[in-house]
Amino acid sequence: MSYLLFIAALANAAPAPGQVEIHASVLAEARAPATDGTTRVTLVPAARITPGDRLVYRIEYRNNGKQAATGLVIANPVPAALQYAGPADGAPAPELSVDGQTFGPLSALKIRSGTTLRPATAADIRVVRWRLAQPVAAGARGQVSFRAILK
Amino acid sequence: MYRIKFNNALLGGAALSVAMSISGVAQAQQTPAGTSVNNQATVSYEVGGTTQSVSSNVATFVVDKKVNLAVAEVGGAPTQTALNATDQVTTFTVTNLTNAVQDFRLEADQQSVSIPLLGTDNFNMNNLRAFVDSNGNGTYDAGVDTQTYIDELAPDATVTVFLVGNVPNTPGIETAIVSLNAIVATGGSSGALGADLVASSTLVADSPSTVEIVFADDTGLLDQPRNGQQRAFDAYHISTAVVTMVKSATVISDPVNFLVNPHAIPGAVVEYCMKVSNAGPGTASNIVLTDAVPANSTFVPGSIAVGTSGTLGACILLGTSEDDNATGADETDLYGGSFDGTTVRATLPTVAPLASMSVAFRVTIN
Numbered sequence: 001m002s003y004l005l006f007i008a009a010l011a012n013a014a015p016a017p018g019q020v021e022i023h024a025s026v027l028a029e030a031r032a033p034a035t036d037g038t039t040r041v042t043l044v045p046a047a048r049i050t051p052g053d054r055l056v057y058r059i060e061y062r063n064n065g066k067q068a069a070t071g072l073v074i075a076n077p078v079p080a081a082l083q084y085a086g087p088a089d090g091a092p093a094p095e096l097s098v099d100g101q102t103f104g105p106l107s108a109l110k111i112r113s114g115t116t117l118r119p120a121t122a123a124d125i126r127v128v129r130w131r132l133a134q135p136v137a138a139g140a141r142g143q144v145s146f147r148a149i150l151k
Numbered sequence: 152m153y154r155i156k157f158n159n160a161l162l163g164g165a166a167l168s169v170a171m172s173i174s175g176v177a178q179a180q181q182t183p184a185g186t187s188v189n190n191q192a193t194v195s196y197e198v199g200g201t202t203q204s205v206s207s208n209v210a211t212f213v214v215d216k217k218v219n220l221a222v223a224e225v226g227g228a229p230t231q232t233a234l235n236a237t238d239q240v241t242t243f244t245v246t247n248l249t250n251a252v253q254d255f256r257l258e259a260d261q262q263s264v265s266i267p268l269l270g271t272d273n274f275n276m277n278n279l280r281a282f283v284d285s286n287g288n289g290t291y292d293a294g295v296d297t298q299t300y301i302d303e304l305a306p307d308a309t310v311t312v313f314l315v316g317n318v319p320n321t322p323g324i325e326t327a328i329v330s331l332n333a334i335v336a337t338g339g340s341s342g343a344l345g346a347d348l349v350a351s352s353t354l355v356a357d358s359p360s361t362v363e364i365v366f367a368d369d370t371g372l373l374d375q376p377r378n379g380q381q382r383a384f385d386a387y388h389i390s391t392a393v394v395t396m397v398k399s400a401t402v403i404s405d406p407v408n409f410l411v412n413p414h415a416i417p418g419a420v421v422e423y424c425m426k427v428s429n430a431g432p433g434t435a436s437n438i439v440l441t442d443a444v445p446a447n448s449t450f451v452p453g454s455i456a457v458g459t460s461g462t463l464g465a466c467i468l469l470g471t472s473e474d475d476n477a478t479g480a481d482e483t484d485l486y487g488g489s490f491d492g493t494t495v496r497a498t499l500p501t502v503a504p505l506a507s508m509s510v511a512f513r514v515t516i517n
Binding site: 081 | 182191196203205212216250351
């Protein structure tokens with residue numbers, strides 16, 4: 001209930017529909033042997049997905065406004081059925097968090113178990129976040145993406 | 152200043168996701184088929200000093216059914232049995248590695264393959280059937296474990312399955328190799344075996360919103376990969392020798408007719424023949440025969456003979472004559488024989504599988 005209230009408050013606080021629009025999509029990694037003996041990975045729409053399959057989540061953003069947008073922060077909770085598996089090819093590495101409070105590289109994250117702290121693993125990642133250093137000019141667009149494995 | 156605010160907004164959303172994920176994680180190891188996996192990103196930014204935040208669409212797909220199973224033989228050794236034994240059991244386990252509840256059809260198969268650890272197959276069991284260990288005690292209970300298919304097996308759950316059969320009464324049989332083939336079938340209707348699963352065609356474009364069936368089972372001996380089936384092998388082994396004895400009597404001569412069509416009249420000589428047969432498969436050894444001389448008859452001294460069985464009425468084909476005492480070289484010349492005044496005793500060191508040996512002695516009818 002408190003979550004619902006929180007969301008409602010957030011919606012009210014947000015100004016009129018934004019200049020920046022984001023679109024999330026999920027793709028599956030299809031592996032096929034190539035003629036040179038290597039395995040070629042292509043991204044296909046996520047249709048036939050079973051546990052163990054590798055997915056790529058892609059978040060595209062576009063600035064529809066007339067002014068540059070600065071300080072873009074894109075956050076993406078990792079769905080519970082998925083395990084974070086690193087940034088996608090060519091994508092900037094996101095900041096990671098195991099609790100939604102502290103963000104950083106995986107090596108800096110700790111999990112509290114009882115009274116001790118243990119290093120976090122990829123399976124512990126619950127949120128990924130990108131902070132864009134450069135402003136997004138009017139009309140500009142871009143994308144970030146990360147890989148995940150279906151548990 | 153603004154950045155701090157953004158972070159707080161993001162953390163609110165993140166905290167929400169953490170609360171949801173914790174309740175959803177402690178499930179089976181595999182994500183159940185039919186689960187919708189939804190993902191929604193949020194973005195915060197500032198334009199001209201104003202903070203804005205917006206959420207994306209929800210990117211979603213439905214987890215498809217990854218069909219897999221494991222069938223294993225329990226014990227790692229053949230079941231020891233005997234000729235003509237009924238309800239002999241070999242034990243297997245079937246594990247559902249599918250990310251959904253499934254039925255399993257069970258096939259009890261006779262095999263003619265040779266497996267080094269199990270031996271060379273040379274007979275088939277009679278009335279071989281597969282039963283589920285309904286009461287879960289790991290032991291076949293006739294009349295209790297009667298389910299012939301696995302009903303509604305949960306993901307990652309294991310159930311014990313028995314193959315039950317009868318051993319034919321055929322001399323010379325030694326090893327029967329059998330296998331349990333489990334076929335993944337449609338679950339969802341308790342108390343009834345569903346139809347065998349069929350993999351969704353890869354030639355048809357699949358949908359992100361429906362549960363497709365993907366076979367992911369491994370290959371095995373006599374098993375194709377990705378066919379929704381798994382097979383494991385076990386064997387029945389007859390290790391003991393099955394020794395039987397038949398005793399017969401033949402009149403050799405009588406005081407009136409002598410050797411021509413003699414009759415069993417007083418004074419007639421009768422030969423008793425005891426034929427020891429071994430139905431195998433093991434070799435019988437250190438066999439001792441004892442036979443009391445019947446009443447109203449007198450043992451004929453020096454009449455004991457021991458050797459391989461003869462044919463056409465002859466008791467001994469190839470053997471040795473034995474004196475009546477229990478000592479001397481004749482006791483160890485392959486065979487032995489003695490008479491202690493009341494009982495004839497004979498020793499045979501070995502009887503090979505499917506072979507027979509005989510002991511003969513004579514009496515005179517008083």
